[in-house]
Amino acid sequence: MRVTTTVNGEPYDVDDVWEGESLLYMLRERMGLPGSKNACEQGECGSCTVYVDGLPACACLVAAGQAQGHEIITVEGLTIDDELHPVQQAFIEAGAVQCGFCTPGLIVQTHDLLQRDPHPDDAEIREALAGNLCRCTGYEKILDAVRLAAERLDTVSGAQP
Amino acid sequence: MEFLAPTTWADALAVRQEHPDALALTGGTDVMVEINFDMRRPPALLDLTGVRELSDWSRDGDVVRLGAGVTYTRVIEELGDVLPGLAMAARTVGSPQIRNRGTVGGNLGAASPAGDSHPPLLAGGAEVELASVEGTRTVPIEEFYTGVKQHAGRPDELISAILVRSPSGPQQFSKIGTRNAMVISVSAFGLALHPDEQRIGTGIGSAAPTPRRAVEAESFLSSALDDLGLWESRGALPDSLTREFGDRVKAAASPIDDVRGTAAYRLHSLAVMARRTLTWAWADYAGGIT
Ligand SMILES: Cc1cc2nc3c(=O)[nH]c(=O)nc-3n(C[C@H](O)[C@H](O)[C@H](O)COP(=O)(O)OP(=O)(O)OC[C@H]3O[C@@H](n4cnc5c(N)ncnc54)[C@H](O)[C@@H]3O)c2cc1C
Ligand code: FES
Ligand code: FES
Numbered sequence: 001m002r003v004t005t006t007v008n009g010e011p012y013d014v015d016d017v018w019e020g021e022s023l024l025y026m027l028r029e030r031m032g033l034p035g036s037k038n039a040c041e042q043g044e045c046g047s048c049t050v051y052v053d054g055l056p057a058c059a060c061l062v063a064a065g066q067a068q069g070h071e072i073i074t075v076e077g078l079t080i081d082d083e084l085h086p087v088q089q090a091f092i093e094a095g096a097v098q099c100g101f102c103t104p105g106l107i108v109q110t111h112d113l114l115q116r117d118p119h120p121d122d123a124e125i126r127e128a129l130a131g132n133l134c135r136c137t138g139y140e141k142i143l144d145a146v147r148l149a150a151e152r153l154d155t156v157s158g159a160q161p
Numbered sequence: 162m163e164f165l166a167p168t169t170w171a172d173a174l175a176v177r178q179e180h181p182d183a184l185a186l187t188g189g190t191d192v193m194v195e196i197n198f199d200m201r202r203p204p205a206l207l208d209l210t211g212v213r214e215l216s217d218w219s220r221d222g223d224v225v226r227l228g229a230g231v232t233y234t235r236v237i238e239e240l241g242d243v244l245p246g247l248a249m250a251a252r253t254v255g256s257p258q259i260r261n262r263g264t265v266g267g268n269l270g271a272a273s274p275a276g277d278s279h280p281p282l283l284a285g286g287a288e289v290e291l292a293s294v295e296g297t298r299t300v301p302i303e304e305f306y307t308g309v310k311q312h313a314g315r316p317d318e319l320i321s322a323i324l325v326r327s328p329s330g331p332q333q334f335s336k337i338g339t340r341n342a343m344v345i346s347v348s349a350f351g352l353a354l355h356p357d358e359q360r361i362g363t364g365i366g367s368a369a370p371t372p373r374r375a376v377e378a379e380s381f382l383s384s385a386l387d388d389l390g391l392w393e394s395r396g397a398l399p400d401s402l403t404r405e406f407g408d409r410v411k412a413a414a415s416p417i418d419d420v421r422g423t424a425a426y427r428l429h430s431l432a433v434m435a436r437r438t439l440t441w442a443w444a445d446y447a448g449g450i451t
Contacts, residue, residue, distance in 0.1 A: 001164055019164035019206060020196045041197040043190055043259055044343065055234070055261040061193040062262070063186060065164040066210055109257070130342030131256020 005067040007031065008077030017064045024048045024059035026067070027074060035075040035104045039133075046132035049105035050074045056112045058131075075104035078111060087111050090149035091142075098136035106132045110146050114153055120146070163205035170214040170292075173319060176207060178294045181316035183207040187215075187230050188262035190255070191271045215266070215321065223327055226290075229266025229320040236265065244325055246281030246332030246351050253277055253336050256343050266320045269305065272312040272371070279306070279372030280351030281334050282323065283364030290322040291315075299324060306371035330354030331445035333438035336366070337422075337430045347422040350410065350434040354442050359383060359392050363435070368414035368427045375413035378435070382406045395447045403436045410435035 003014045003026065014030050022041070027033045027050070037047035041060045048059040051073040059074075078085040084092075087110050097103050106129065113120055113128040120128065125146050134142060165183055167173040177183070184203035186192050187210060195201040209215055215230030218240065225243055227236075233251040237260070241248045247265070254260055254277050268278040269289060279302075288299040291314050305313050314320060332353045338344030349366030361382045363375040385402055386392050416427035 019162040020202070022193060022197060042194045043255065046256065046258060049258055052262075056258050057262050058190075058258045060197060061189045061259075063164070063189055063193060063206060063208065065166060065206070066186070066189065066208055068166065112257075127342070128257060131258045 001065065003064055003068050005070060005072060007033065007072045008074060014064075019063075019065060021064045022060050023050070023052075023062040023064050023067050023072070026064040027059060027072070033074055033076055037101050037104055039101060043131075044133065045102070045105070046109060046129075047102050047105040049108045049132065051108065051112070056109055073108075075107050078107065085111065086152045087114065087145075087149040090152060091145045094141050094145035094148050096137060096141040096145035102132060102134040102136075106134070106142060110149060113146070114150055118150060118154060120150065162203065164208065165205055166208040166211050168211040168213075170212050170321070173207070173209060173212050174292060174294045177319050178317050180205050180207065185209060185270060185319060187264045187267045187270075188232065188259075190259050190263040191267060191273075209319070220327070225325050225327060227265060227323045227325065229269070229322055230264050231266075232262060232264050233260035243327060244281070244285070245328060246285055246334050246353055247278060247325070249332070249334035250277040250281045250336070250349075250351065253334075253338075253344075253346075259343075265323060269312065269320055269323070270314075272306055272310050274309065274369060274371055275345050275349075275367040276372065277334075277336065277346060277349060277366065280349050280364030280366045281332065281353070282325065282351075283372060283374050284332065284351040284353040284362035285325050285328065286353075286355075286362055287323050287325040289313075289320060290324060291318045292321040293318045297321065303374055306373070309370045311371075328353060328355075329357035331442040331450060333442045335434040335438050337434070339421075345421060348416070348427040348430045348434070350431060350438055352435070352438040352442055354446055356392055356446065359387060361386075363410060363413075365410065365414050365431065367421075368416040368431055370415070373413065375410040375435070378406055378409035378413055381409050382439075395449075397447070398439070398443050403439050406439055407432035407436035 003017045039045045039047040043058045043061045050059045183205035186206045186208045215228045218227045236251040265278045268276040287302040289305045334351045336349040337347045346367045348368050351364035353362035361379045411428045411432040416424040
């Protein structure tokens with residue numbers, strides 16, 4: 001089937017989509033957007049997190065056909081004028097990236113958190129990231145990255161998450 | 162496979178009638194796991210996310226009508242006061258990403274004994290609205306679950322809504338799991354005080370082939386509260402009463418041993434959760450919080 005959707009602000013017509021395939025598969029294998037990672041295909045790890053109409057979702061559990069007419073934003077779409085988003089920059093600087101497999105999902109989820117709540121406390125950060133697993137970092141550096149991103153977004157005027 | 166995506170409720174019912182073997186799809190948080198893992202290959206998917214009517218909720222006098230496609234995130238954000246027990250349960254579901262897509266209607270459609278919506282819906286005395294081109298009917302929630310992952314909906318029907326009375330008293334929900342997030346319950350319990358009817362509502366999760374009420378425990382407690390004049394006095398509950406209630410809730414369960422927990426642990430935890438949720442709810446009632 002054909003799926004017509006908007007990804008990172010660009011309209012796409014994607015052909016030959018299998019009716020049972022996930023949005024994650026369509027993004028990675030048919031649209032050349034491999035930023036969202038496939039690690040579990042069952043909603044447990046969060047590495048495939050993308051925005052669907054402004055709400056983070058596991059792309060592995062969204063049917064490709066459900067993206068028809070909707071707006072998707074992936075980690076690739078968060079850069080501003082080809083510059084890394086402050087959340088992305090903070091993950092690098094805080095050492096929150098080791099193998100990097102969980103990172104795209106964590107970045108989208110953190111981006112959403114800071115948009116809704118610019119000053120989250122640690123409990124709120126943990127709750128927001130409860131659906132994102134990282135097997136490398138032990139999470140401490142990830143918490144550091146979120147706090148750093150929150151600080152930066154707060155001080156950099158005009159930087160909208 | 163076909164992908165059927167009606168955009169009106171009338172079309173959805175017509176498509177359902179034509180394709181009784183199509184698998185309904187809302188949030189996809191159960192369906193897509195099964196498809197990704199090749200556990201299911203339905204001839205068609207019937208995507209209901211384009212049907213706006215399903216994602217609305219409304220209040221008609223005393224009754225809240227929750228569309229089958231309302232997500233957990235919206236239950237938490239919009240219905241915390243209106244359906245407190247269900248909102249408490251919704252907060253424990255999966256992760257933010259799962260709650261943004263997963264729906265109460267999907268939880269009913271899956272009819273898993275471990276589904277977290279079931280205990281509060283049982284305790285609250287909900288009804289499930291089922292619809293087909295022939296018409297609409299409502300089924301009392303305790304008659305909805307017909308077996309392990311089986312429910313009373315026919316192949317030509319869809320779940321349109323859940324009907325729940327606004328609470329007349331406090332509600333509580335408790336769930337046991339191995340961590341605080343992303344966890345299928347080992348056991349769960351929902352409790353509702355219905356002071357207007359001087360009645361107690363209960364719902365047991367993950368401790369029987371289907372979600373179920375603890376009917377005998379409900380009537381035991383309701384009449385004990387009556388005998389002691391506690392509905393009116395809002396006085397302290399005797400410890401012996403909360404303990405007896407816990408034991409009777411436990412007696413209503415018939416759990417199994419599985420990877421998430423043993424039957425013995427499930428029984429023990431149910432008695433504890435029943436006692437605790439009653440204590441919490443009664444403290445609210447005594448303090449005049451409804
Ligand atoms: C990582 C993860 C964590 C989870 N954690 C929990 C948890 O903590 N607690 C819990 O209870 N569940 C949990 N679940 C299971 C799932 O999220 C819930 O059961 C959810 O409510 C399903 O809703 P959905 O809209 O995604 O349903 P879908 O997957 O779209 O559908 C589920 C079932 O309902 C049927 N269906 C859907 N809509 C209708 C309708 N309108 N009429 C008739 N049938 C319909 C479908 O055909 C299917 O059989 C989890 C799932 C995942 C992947
Ligand atoms: S790949 Fe989607 S949650 Fe793991
Ligand atoms: S950095 Fe390797 S999984 Fe998180």
